[in-house]
Amino acid sequence: MPAAGVQALNGLAAGGVGALLALGLLAPALGERRGAHRVIYLACVLVSAALAGLAFTTLAAIGAGAPAAVVALPVGLPLGQTLLGWDALGAAFAILVNGVTAVVSAYAIGYGSHEEEQQRVLPFYPAFLAGMNLVLLANDAFSFLVGWEFMSLTSWALVVSRHRDAGNRHAGMVYLAMAFGGTLSLLMFFGLLAGHAGGYGFDQIRAAALPASTGAAALLLALAGTGSKAGLFPLHAWLPLAHPAAPSHVSALMSGVMTKVAVYAFIRFAFDLADPGAAGDWLGGLLVMLGAATAVYGVLAALIETDIKRVLAYSTIENIGLVFGALGLTLAFQSKGFAAAAGLGLTTALLHSVNHAAMKSALFMGAGSLIVATGERSLDRYGGLARRMPRTTAAMLVGALAIAALPPLNGFVSEWLLFQAVLASPTLPDWFLRLVVPACGAAFALAAAVAAAVFVRLFGIGFLGRARSASAAQATEVDAFASTAALVAAAACIVLGAWPALAIGPLQIVVAALLDADVINPVSGPWQSLVPLPTSASSYNGLVILVFLAASATCAALALRLLASGALRRAPAWDCGFPDPDPATQYTAASFAQPLKRVFGPALFRAREQVTMPPPGDGQAATIEVEWHDLPWRYLYRPMAQGVLYLADRLNVLQFLTIRRYLLMVFAALVTLLVVVAAWH
Amino acid sequence: MALIAALLPQLVQMLLVLAVAPLVIGTTRRMRARLLRRVGPPLLQPYRDLARLARKEAIVAHSASPLFRIYPYAVFAATWVAAALVPTFATGLIFSWSGDFIAIIALLGTARAALALAGLDAGTSFGGIGASRETMIAALAEPAMLMVVFIVALLAGTSQLSEVSAFMAGPTVGLRVSLGLGLVALIMVAIAENARIPVDNPATHLELTMVHEAMVLEYSGRHLLMIELAAATKLVAYLAILACVFLPAGIAAAGAGPAALLLGVSAFVAKLLGLAALLSVFEASIAKMRVFRVPEFLGAALMLGLLGTLLLFVSRLSQ
Secondary structure (H helix, E strand, O other): OOHHHHHHHHHHHHHHHHHHHHHHHHHHHHOOOOOHHHHHHHHHHHHHHHHHHHHHHHHHHHHOOOOOOOEEEOOOOOOOOEEEOOOHHHHHHHHHHHHHHHHHHHHHHHHHHHOOOHHHOOOHHHHHHHHHHHHHHEOEHHHHHHHHHHHHHHHHHHHHHHOOOHHHHHHHHHHHHHHHHHHHHHHHHHHHHHHHHOOOEHHHHHHOOOOHHHHHHHHHHHHHHHHHHHOOOOOOOOHHHHHHHOOHHHHHHHHHHHHHHHHHHHHHHHHHHOOOHHHHHHHHHHHHHHHHHHHHHHHHHHHHOOEHHHHHHHHHHHHHHHHHHHHHHHHHHHHOOOHHHHHHHHHHHHHHHHHHHHHHHHHHHHHHHHHHHHOOOEHHHOOOHHHHOHHHHHHHHHHHHHHOOOOOOHHHHHHHHHHHHHHOHHHOOOHHHHHHHHHHHHHHHHHHHHHHHHHHHHHHHHHOOOOOOHHHHOOOOOOHHHHHHHHHHHHHHHHHHHOOHHHHHHHHHHHHHHHOOOOOOOEOOHHHOEOOOOOOOOOEOHHHHHHHHHHHHHHHHHHHHHHOOOOEEEEOOOHHHOOOOOHHHOOOHHHHHHHHHHHHHHHHHOOEEEEEOOOOOOOOOOEEEEEOOOHHHHHHHHHHHHHHHHHHHHHHHHHHOOHHHHHHHHHHHHHHHHHHHHHHO | OHHHHHHHHHHHHHHHHHHHHHHHHHHHHHHHHHHOOOOOOOOOHHHHHHHHHHHOOEEEEOOOOHHHHOHHHHHHHHHHHHHHHOOOOEOOOOOHHHOOHHHHHHHHHHHHHHHHHHHHHOOOHHHHHHHHHHHHHHHHHHHHHHHHHHHHHHHHOOOOHHHHHHHHHOOOOOOOHHHHHHHHHHHHHHHHHOOOOOOOOOOOOOHHHOOHHHHOOOOOHHHHHHHHHHHHHHHHHHHHHHHHHHOOOOOEOOOOOHHHHHHHHHHHHHHHHHHHHHHHHHHHOOOOOOHHHHHHHHHHHHHHHHHHHHHHHHHHHHO
């Protein structure tokens, strides 16, 4: 395809963003009409699907050798024009974002009718999609930041759409503060880069050679800005508050997709705009450490939390940790000149982004269906839903097993690639990395193992057993749109697990474009097996494993049918002879997590358990008090917030001065500035 | 024809692990009983138990979900496939490339997740105890196991168990500290994962000490048969991993003739029975520990594994 063709595709994509914005404006015009949400969400499905198709065509064209092209719109701030266009990276993420968005919007056609105040959601939802797409399309710093802010502010509006709940308002406030902090970092990042490049276009920035120290400083700023949006420890504090506060289809997008836009931004900055050069080794090591800390912290917090949406939000933090860990390995490999291993690291990060988007959107859609069906959010108020909501159960089961990194589903594939990347790292000639990487590898292994516990708990307590509340006992399956959309996302988890080449193939175009090297396609073994590095013969084939599993189970079932008694009897549960009809005697989410909490809680969360036993003979009930704390919140955010309040209090006097004193202050400020300028020269 | 010749050893391996699994269980029971000066059950008792379970009707609790009848097959299939991927009597079987050491561990993880869900399914308190404790043990044992995988993979340059076994049988290995650490960690993990003393007691039905048995309380008949066979197969899989990495002697090379294969099979069965005997000696000489001591036990395994991995990372630098 010639460049003009790619340019036309980009023009259409910009038109798609415009269409989404127009939908945002249309929503208030439709007013409170019945079915207004169906119109909007259906239109979002269509536009998103079209954008995903355009992005796929673009990526295919670039893969076939067409140069990336840019569309210049004659609007925009000081530059005078806005540069829009996908390159390979942007197009790949656009497929991911819009593909997931199309499914989630279809979910919202059904789910959205349960919203009480439609006008607090409908206008912002398409605008949120437009913001994310603008970030991916942007080819200059201005439009990037405009898109980024659009994405932040519209998602903030969606977070506070249920503003009557004080918790949601608090979540909105924290989110807003963190989003501004993140954007400030990005602003300074672009300032540093543009200062050297003399322009804000990505092409100019790319062309300018950065001094090594500036590159490293810029990347640290980029890490702060994108990490706060993605939920990197310790900048994660807003995420478990804000993601669950939004309506569930928006939570699915924020967790599944918006965090991926942040990942996109970091990849764009670290591997395209600001080359860290030799500083890549310690930056990579730092990133691996941050990723490992994020993964372990997120997954353990998910284990303790009992609100289903907060469990999912913490698990998002865990997965972001894995992605950033893989990116850190990539930086380290790249700085030391190991092209093949760097390609493996980047492929892992991209593939895990895709996989996580599929599984997390399936899980959040399922969680939304649960909340609609029962009106409850605590895992301890569900139970027995497997019989009452079979389709949602199937979607959640697949999503839970996938995110627990269990073969033959997709979560395992990217986790496996991550371990392979860790195993490739002893070749790195650097002491720091050699000590950091294996320790972080152990942390990733721990995170994967605990994730299995988290999702066994989520599914086992939420769907199995007996109903734990009256509303769960009467729950009914949600509408066809909602349950089918969740099932589609779950099916994607199965397909990507059995056939990862489907995603890895297109992602290789991105990796080759970013790393400027002959990367090795990991899909090279027999029957499209994954062979990450040709120097080690390690391989994995999800399809063969899946077929093997199905064949073994079928063989076993057939053999039993032939040889064993087929009699089946329903009877009361045995429970060692002491069945209790009260559903409260079942294990709860808290009691299930208690053993692991006892192992990790005291150190990581200051978790405390206090049991008060009445003395023998006393008829009083024994009590148990449990508490745990998000430590960064306690020791980082709260002091900071208190400091700001204190300063504001002190500075408040400045508002009540006489005019003479104000004039005096203006004069003093002027003199100080002049002195500073004189000293500078 | 060549395909059938290549498929045959794989098929033999799949059937072999199933066929010897009850024998291994019978050996440990018999040995342990003899060490405790009891007569003990006959060696073939587990086969009879399984046959009896097959004849019984299956009972499903009223509160169980439709998934209740699926888990046993899922547990069995995942365990069986994992065991089939471990080189037992020969390396380089036709499907050995479809999963490496990490995939084998993860497949056992899939089986464990299905079993834990089975424990929670009927909504009974004992099932919950078992599932909760099993996931705690697994959450600590799995990273330790992965550290063992790292050690072995770093030494052999690949995580493919077939290649690892060939490498370990070769002359270039020598004695290494990290391998020793890995061996100890692997044994600790294997004990914990297979619910053996001192972590769990396979013979107990004392409510508060059960882990594995508590999860399967609600199962009976053919469903229980599947789960029991899966548990025995899992033990065989772990012993086979131990054997192929640390005792690779006698294992047939890829494409070996029938004589070498036959030798491999007999060596494998001998190794299994020997390891089962060692296991029962160990079990007879130690007491079961409290559940909350288990994290310390597995934490030690994790630290040993990490230490071995770090040693390898650092020693590469000095080379």
